Amino acid sequence: MSEQAIVATADVFDASDAGDGAEHAPKSGVRRPPPMIEVASVRRAKRTIALVTILVPTFGTALALGLAVARGIGALELGLLVGMYIVTMTGVEVGFHRYFAHSAFKGGEVLRALLGVAGSMAAQGPVIYWAATHRRHHVYSDTKEDPHSPHVRKADSGSEQRFTSRLAGLWHSQMGNMYTDHATNVMAFSADLRRSRLNVFIDRHYRKWVLFGLILPALIGAAVERSLYGALMGLLWGGLVRIFVVHHIYFANGSFSHMYGGRPFKTDDESTNNYVFGVPTFGSAWQNNHHAFPSSANLGFKWYQPDVGYFIIRALAALGVVTSMNRAPTAQEQAGKARIPAQAVRL
Ligand SMILES: [Zn+2]
Ligand SMILES: [Zn+2]
Numbered sequence: 001m002s003e004q005a006i007v008a009t010a011d012v013f014d015a016s017d018a019g020d021g022a023e024h025a026p027k028s029g030v031r032r033p034p035p036m037i038e039v040a041s042v043r044r045a046k047r048t049i050a051l052v053t054i055l056v057p058t059f060g061t062a063l064a065l066g067l068a069v070a071r072g073i074g075a076l077e078l079g080l081l082v083g084m085y086i087v088t089m090t091g092v093e094v095g096f097h098r099y100f101a102h103s104a105f106k107g108g109e110v111l112r113a114l115l116g117v118a119g120s121m122a123a124q125g126p127v128i129y130w131a132a133t134h135r136r137h138h139v140y141s142d143t144k145e146d147p148h149s150p151h152v153r154k155a156d157s158g159s160e161q162r163f164t165s166r167l168a169g170l171w172h173s174q175m176g177n178m179y180t181d182h183a184t185n186v187m188a189f190s191a192d193l194r195r196s197r198l199n200v201f202i203d204r205h206y207r208k209w210v211l212f213g214l215i216l217p218a219l220i221g222a223a224v225e226r227s228l229y230g231a232l233m234g235l236l237w238g239g240l241v242r243i244f245v246v247h248h249i250y251f252a253n254g255s256f257s258h259m260y261g262g263r264p265f266k267t268d269d270e271s272t273n274n275y276v277f278g279v280p281t282f283g284s285a286w287q288n289n290h291h292a293f294p295s296s297a298n299l300g301f302k303w304y305q306p307d308v309g310y311f312i313i314r315a316l317a318a319l320g321v322v323t324s325m326n327r328a329p330t331a332q333e334q335a336g337k338a339r340i341p342a343q344a345v346r347l
Helices: 003-015 040-071 075-101 109-120 127-139 152-157 163-180 197-204 206-225 228-251 287-292 308-318 331-337
Strands: 105-107 322-325
Touching: 040 163, 040 228, 075 105, 075 109, 075 127, 075 206, 075 228, 075 308, 105 109, 105 308, 109 127, 109 197, 109 206, 127 197, 152 163, 163 228, 197 206, 206 228, 308 322
Parallel strands: none
Antiparallel strands: 105 322
């Protein structure tokens, strides 16, 4: 989603009757403006951006793998992939998700800028739009208005028993929604974020941050190898392959972590705690914990649910960069939402 599309969605919402929202009643029953901009030109723009965002990293990854087979790879390529993965996964999970979308912790403007830029480099959309779409996911989770539910077939036809239906749902939530979904109505979900000039600045210059996330590893590759081939390796492994990997691992939050895994808490959605993606998503795949207690800074409630994102927040707090954070739910609060009360006592 580009900054033009953001402006367009806001303008379109201000200028049009995108509907009265009656057919999009959220689970809470609270009346809201329409969650989506159902306007053809906005949808076309979103589709073009989605295609570029999906296809360019995919082709880059294919090229990188081809070159790796032909010429091999070394510490530089893997180092840049891992290093840039850590930076951008922190940006998107600690920054976009917990800081911007949920205000789970607080810090100064420098922290906000760093998290905003690092998250933007993940190429998942500008920060205000991302936060709006994520809040829409929470309000309408696993209904037709959810931007990326894997249960879309169930919402449509009331059934997803067939394996192919589940597969189609997983594809929709993993990637397909980027192309097919209507644009989120930013003003309905992120009006508060638009009041910060710094947020708007980070949001409007989204493409530059994405580009920076490609140029930086290319420059490092060139400096280390002292060659153009080193720059190409940096661009591919620290840039496009990294975007491809972060995309697919992070998008598993919406797909696998709403279909497979434990559901210790009663929530009015299908969120699960997924043990495959828990660590690689830096804790975001503890989705059932998160949907039950969305404002908590800590998403891993048990010792076997490591939360890398929370570890980073605590490290930043120890350095004085994070000034306050929302506490995790108490055992009593967790027991109140437990699906099986007897188990809750041991939470
Ligand atoms: Zn979710
Ligand atoms: Zn969330």
